[in-house]
Amino acid sequence: MAANASLYKSHKMASPHEIPNDLLINQCQIQKWNSEEVFVYVLNLTWILARTIFDLGLRYSGDMILAVLVILLIYSTYKAYFSPIVYIRNLTEIGFEHVPYLKGVDGAMHLTLAQKNRQLGYKIPSPYPNGWYAIAESYELKIGTVQTATALGLNFCVYRGEDGVARVVDAYCPHLGANLGIGGEVKGNCIECPFHQPGKLWK
Numbered sequence: 586m587a588a589n590a591s592l593y594k595s596h597k598m599a600s601p602h603e604i605p606n607d608l609l610i611n612q613c614q615i616q617k618w619n620s621e622e623v624f625v626y627v628l629n630l631t632w633i634l635a636r637t638i639f640d641l642g643l644r645y646s647g648d649m650i651l652a653v654l655v656i657l658l659i660y661s662t663y664k665a666y667f668s669p670i671v672y673i674r675n676l677t678e679i680g681f682e683h684v685p686y687l688k689g690v691d692g693a694m695h696l697t698l699a700q701k702n703r704q705l706g707y708k709i710p711s712p713y714p715n716g717w718y719a720i721a722e723s724y725e726l727k728i729g730t731v732q733t734a735t736a737l738g739l740n741f742c743v744y745r746g747e748d749g750v751a752r753v754v755d756a757y758c759p760h761l762g763a764n765l766g767i768g769g770e771v772k773g774n775c776i777e778c779p780f781h782q783p784g785k786l787w788k
């Protein structure tokens with residue numbers, strides 16, 4: 586240290602370009618040693634902290650489990666009384682107009698959720714008996730024609746593809762909710778969305 590100080594003294598009037606290499610090397614060594622010291626200090630501190638937390642956990646594990654249970658109980662009581670799950674759906678909740686944040690970053694996620702919620706039998710049993718329901722007359726559905734149908738509390742799009750097979754799909758386009766039964770066109774064996782054609786085909 587004394588050697589460095591005297592060296593600095595003898596060169597203190599020199600410009601930065603003239604500082605000798607041995608002085609620069611010594612400064613670098615001091616800096617490196619300080620970093621190591623700080624690193625060891627932080628390591629020790631972390632180790633002490635981890636050990637303290639572990640010891641406390643061991644000593645008070647019973648209390649901690651009790652605390653977690655109490656928190657869970659309070660949370661479930663809060664959910665049950667102040668934020669209950671609402672299973673009632675309005676009759677107007679068809680399509681996707683009622684979906685909030687449809688255009689936001691999570692638009693696709695909200696759409697999927699809305700589609701899932703609309704499915705009968707999801708979360709609550711379907712109010713309709715499980716069976717076959719007539720929704721259109723086959724002879725009226727010519728190849729390439731599209732119809733809408735309402736049944737079981739849902740809207741459907743009914744069409745007959747070019748292969749002659751009659752198909753039924755959800756009336757509302759999974760993209761932005763256009764009614765495929767109104768303005769949709771049969772392309773091959775698929776139905777083309779009236780909003781964003783060409784190219785949006787569903788089946």
Ligand code: FES
Nearest residue numbers: 758760761778785
């Ligand atoms: S709404 Fe149907 S493709 Fe966009």
